[in-house]
Each structure stands twice: as C-alpha cells, then as structure tokens.
Amino acid sequence: MSQESLPLIAHLVELRRRLLLALAVVGGLFLALFAFANDIYHFLAAPLLAALPQGGTMIATGVATPFFIPMKLTLFVAFFLAIPWVLYQIWAFVAPGLYKHERRLILPLVISSALLFYLGLAFAYYAVFPVIFGFFSATAPEGVTVATDIANYLDFVLALFFAFGLVFEIPVAMILLCRSGVIAPDQLARQRPYVIVGAFVVGMLLTPPDVLSQTLLAIPICLLFELGLWLGRLTPPPRDPEDAEHD
Template sequence: MSAPSPNDRPDELDGTEQPFVSHLIELRDRLVRALIAVGIAFAALFVWPGPSGLYDLLAAPLVAHLPQGTTLIATSVISPFLVPLKITLMAAFLLALPVVLYQAWAFVAPGLYTHEKKLVLPLVISSTILFLVGVAFCYFFVFGQVFKFIQSFAPKSITAAPDIEAYLSFVLTMFIAFGLAFEVPIVIVVLARMGVVPLEKLRAFRSYFIVLAFIIAAIVTPPDVISQLALAIPMCLLYEVGLWAAALFIKHTRAPEAEEDAAR
C-alpha cells in the first residue's frame, strides 16, 4: 500500500481563511461607519457654527483675560485656514465618539463571554464620559484660572498677543492631560479586575499615588500652582473612586465558574 502523498494530507488551516476574511470585512465596515459618523459631524459643524466660530469659542477663555482690544495673531500664512479646520475635525471626532465606540464595541462583543460583556460595556461608556468631563473641567474652570493668573504677572510694558497655532497646541496638550487624568478610575478597575495588581496593593499604593499625581501635574501643566492643583487633586479623588469601583466590578463581573467557587 503506497504512502499518502503530501497533497492528500488534511490541511490544518483549512477553513480558517474564510472566517479571517469575514472579520477583516466586518472591521472595514465598522471603520467606514465610524468615519462616516465623523464626516457627518464635521459637515454639520462646518455649516454651524463654522470653523471660525469654533475657534472663537475655543479661544474665549484666553481672549477674556487679554487686554481690551487685543486679539490672537497668526505668524504663518496658512494658519488662519488650517487651524480652524483642525479644531473642527477635533470637535467632530468628540461629537461622533459615541458612534465610534459603539462600532468598536459591536466588533469585539461577539467574541466575549457574558461576564466579560458586563465588564467591557460599562468601561467603554464610563471612560468616554470621564474623558469628556475632564476636557470640560479644563475648559470651563482651569483655563480661566490659569490665564487670569498668567496675565496678573505680565508686565504692563508687554502686550500679550499669542499665536493661534501655539494656543491650539497648548489647548490640545491640556485637553489630553486632563482627559487622561480623569481616566484614573478606569485604569484602577482594569488592573484590579484583570488580576494584574491586587486591590489590596492598590489601596496600599494610595500614599505613593498622591506624590505621583503632583509630580505628573508639575510636568504636564504650566508652571503655576492653580493648574497643578487643578490636575493633581482630581487625580487623587478619582483614585479613591477607582478603588471603590474596582471592588464593585470584581463583585458583579465574575465568571460563572468563579461565582460557583465563591458560593461553596
């Protein structure tokens, strides 16, 4: 009896190409839908209030503390055109963020267990809300206090006229810093729930985190006490919120096997 040829042997990868391709197609469709949502939001914001209106809104906290009659300047020829467009695109992404996150959730949800879905969906929603709250806190509270503090130290012989690109860079840095800082509870929940760091160690790390929060605030924010305290204090408070939320998530998102073991 002749030995089977290599062509007659079953292919271990047989049948795996189609599922892989179907996942790629679904990923493409989800990305397209997310981009369409961002595009629709961009078009709506472009019509009203418009790129210039959005930049005026973004610059309002700074303009309010500049000397009367002083405006921002543009040192580049194309800055008056590009900078408002960048602001509009950023605002469109934030406006379409729920749709973008829903598409991400819909893509990964079929591969998750029921107890994992109980963990992921609340984290996606809460992380979005916390990031937006951090941005809003920075815009409505921190900016006003920082610009007031800076202008109080400016000599009367100097007329402040910030460049619009430099202001955009500053705003984006502050928005990202405060948005990520407000994600501290999510980081705590994930570390504790995934078993990377036990909850008891996270509680013991509390005093070290306070020092770390002030160091981060001193590095990220401008060199003024107000903005540093405005970043460090919420981080410390949110760390405590994260410890409480982690205990709650660990209790209510156990796998069925873990619940049976805990009941015995």
C-alpha cells in the same frame, strides 16, 4: 461560529468595517460643523480673551492660519463628539470574543468612559482655563502686550484637553484592573503615596511647563484615584470562565 475560529482575514475585514463606520460619523460631523468653524474657535478662545488685559488680542502669524486653524479645531470637535460612536464600534468588534458576563460589563464601561472624557473636557474648559489664563495674563511683565498666536493657543488647549480627558478615565481603568483580577483594591490602596507623587509627575509630563497647570491636573488625578478605589471595592472579583459560560 465564535470569533476565535474566524480566519485572520475575517477579523481584518470586520476591523476595517468598524473603522470605516467610525470615520464616516467623524467625517459627517465635520462637514456639518464646517460652516461654524470660526464660531467654534471663538468659543474655545473665550477663556483667554476674557483674561486678556484691555487692548490684548490674539494674532495669526501665518498667511493661511486664519483658515486652517479653525478647520483643524473643527475636526477635533467632530472626533470628540463621535467618541461614543467610536467606542461603540470598538465594543462591537471585541464583543463576540467575550463571555456573556464580560459583555454586560463592557457596555456600561463604554458609556461611562465617554461621559468621564466629556467631564474632563468640561473641567479643563470651565475650571482650569480661566485660572491658567488669568494667571498668565496677570504675570506678564510691564510693557509687554499679550498677543497669543491662534495656532499656538490651539496646540496648548488641545494638549490640556487630551490630558484631562485621559486622566478622567482613571476610575474606569481601575475598575477594569480590579475586575480582571490584575490587582486587588487593598493593594491599590497601599500604593496611594506613590500615586500622589506620580500624579505630579504625570502633570509635569502632560501639561505645559508651569506649576499651576501641573497642580490643576495632579489634584483631579488624586481624587479620581480615590473614586476608582471606592468603585473597585464594589466590583466583584473575577469568576472562572467555565462558570461564566453557564450565565
């Protein structure tokens, strides 16, 4: 029986099952990492601590903040680590309704999406954070002691992580657009000037309000657009679904 012929309740039950499987792995990873919450936060804070001037430190302004903030970070880390499994559950839910040639395409895209997301996180941590925090520390007014609150720091870096993780998905999105026939690679190429302007607008919206972090996000957007454009040219055009049934 095809997925289209299943009643709505069956779809909802299957969706619920897939969500529970995804949440179970996220919860299991969180419990496994619980004992290392403080170590994880120290690793995350390393780029800022390395950029602070001598005597600079981080502070906690809330009574329970030293406990809850590392726990919050650990939950996000568990989710990040479970992303391949979460994406697989999404793929497994939609796969029965896809044609055979579409199923062959989706799984590589799921894998590449997870890898690109991790690459975005790594780029933010190893390339962007040292530059941003070094710049902020160097521009602090004389007589001002830099003492960042750990809760504010976590919100700051999580915003950058999500921004760079999503931005690095641009090639996958462009491949899907080209493969589905929504837009042709040549049409995308003609939009390059607008993409460059839009990259800086997106950088302004997704990153903290400073020119440096906005630029560090806009430049990868432009480069990833070019990569997606190149891959889109290699992607075959969509085929007639009736022909695809005979694969």
